[in-house]
Amino acid sequence: MIKQQAVNNKFKLNLILKITQAINENFSIEELLKQYENVLLEELKIGKIAVFKFNTKWETILVSGVSDTYINDIKIEKDLSCYNEITYISTDFPKHLQSFDFLIPVHHKTSVLAYILIGDFDEEMEGMSPAIKHLSFIQTISNIIIVAMENKRMYKELLAQEALKKEMELASKIQNILIPNQNSLPQNQYIATQGYYQPHFEIGGDYYDFINFNNQELGFCIGDVSGKGIPAALIMSNFQATLRALFNPETPLDQLMHKLNKKVCDNSSDEKFLTLFIGVYNYTTRKLKYINASHHPPLLYNFKTHETTHLKKGCIGLGMLDEIPKITIGEITISNHSKLLCYTDGLVELERGEKMEVSVQFITNLFSNQKNLQDTFFDLRRHINLGKKNKAVVDDISLFGIEFKA
Structure with a gap:
């Protein structure tokens, strides 16, 4: 009897050694599962097995x-979640569970990782059934295998997260x-x-740019793709390349918008669109021509008259329709010392509880004063940092300003 027990113990230790070696040799999850199946079926003579494991949802991984x-x-x-111990x-x-003899939960820390169902082929067999005989041992090796599989899954997930993090860092740069x-x-x-x-x-999906066409003309724009993160950034990076290729002083702004709209429609999904403000300023004539494609109207403040003008003329956003039905080109002569502020909606849309507050008037008041552009931007950045500190900022933020000297 003692000799037989020693033989059984040695047999089980060898099986555990075989499994742990497979784990140490970095077998794949599929290979570990095959080892586990082989131990139960061939070595322990278990007749019926079903293994359910939780990843992001419950999955049947072995039958x-x-x-x-x-x-x-x-x-x-x-059927199973109410059982926390061998049952x-x-x-x-x-009835659909009665083909099995035992339910074995596999725990990891405070949660259940898996449920193992085992049973014998022959219900009328002589002697002790393998399921009863090896029950505790099956629980042990099940824990070893399932926890090892979970560790491999988590490690693989961690590697994927690290790879994504590096890709995001590169994309950000x-x-x-x-x-x-x-x-x-x-x-x-x-x-x-x-x-x-x-x-x-x-x-993110925000973008602004300046292009020095020549000694007399400056092109500039600011844009905002609907949505945030990688999809918006991909659309915007493609748009930037397109705009840089097409934006020049020889192409009228309305023709440029038609071309840009076609590119946005071709390169983005139906639910994605882009708002844009684009302008050309002539240093000599002091004329500013612009188109506002459903973007937040930039603010133009006149230091002499103390007036603030909202630059609204333009058209619908890019990608909203296959063809832009009407485009109006805005034109203004900046005869006095003035400053211009262009911004995306992240600057004015701040989350307060479950409500979204649009504080255009607050930004207008912050901008429309006698401070020079550098000091004005100091105030704007302080406003943004306060919003970030209070976790009220929920979107990308971009802004640029131009101070037109007297």
Whole structure:
């Protein structure tokens, strides 16, 4: 008897060693599951097995010796989740579970990772059934295998998260290169400029740009793709390349908008659209031509008259319709010392509880004063930082300003 027990113990230790070696040798989840199935079927002579494991949802990962019909009828939450320890499956259980003899939950910390159902082929066999004989051992190796599988899944998920993080960091660096930094913004005897860019996530769907066409003309724009994150950033990066290729002083702004609209329609899904403000300023004539495509109207403040003008003329947003039905080109002569503020909706839409507050008037008041552009932007950035601190900022924020010198 003692000798037989020693033989059995050695047999089980060898099986555990075989499994742990497979784990240490970094077998795949599929290979570990095959090892587990082989131990139960071939070594322990278990007749029926069903293994249900929770990943993001409950999945059936192993079935042997029983009809799929019974398995398909099993509802984890209803039939199994109330059991936290090894349970004998009696006639009180639902009929589709009575093909099995025991239910074995597999725990990891405070949660259940898996449920194992086991049973014998021959209900009338002589001697002790394998399911009863090896019950505790099956629980042990089940815990080893399932926890190892979970660790591998979590490690794989961690690697994927790290890879995504690196990709996002790279995308963020690339996007920051595409967005003009303060040192590259135009500064000359005619104008001074300021810019600010803050994506809600690591990358976003906002964009602004300046293009020096020649010694007399400056092109500039600001845009905002509906939505946030990677999809919006991809559309915007494609749009930036298109705009840079098409935007020039020889192409009238209304023709440019038709071309840009076609590109946005071709390159984005139906639910995505883009708002845009685009302008061309002539240093010599001091004329500003612009089109506002459903963007927040930029603010133009006149230092001499103290008047603030909202630049609204334009058309619908890009990508809203296959063809833009009507485009109005705005034109204004900036005869006095003035400053312009262009911004995306993240600047004015702040979340307060369950409500969204649009504080256009607050921004107008903050901008429409005798402060120069640099000091004005200091006030605007302080407003943004306060919103970030209070977690009220829920969208990408971009803004740029131009101070037209007297």
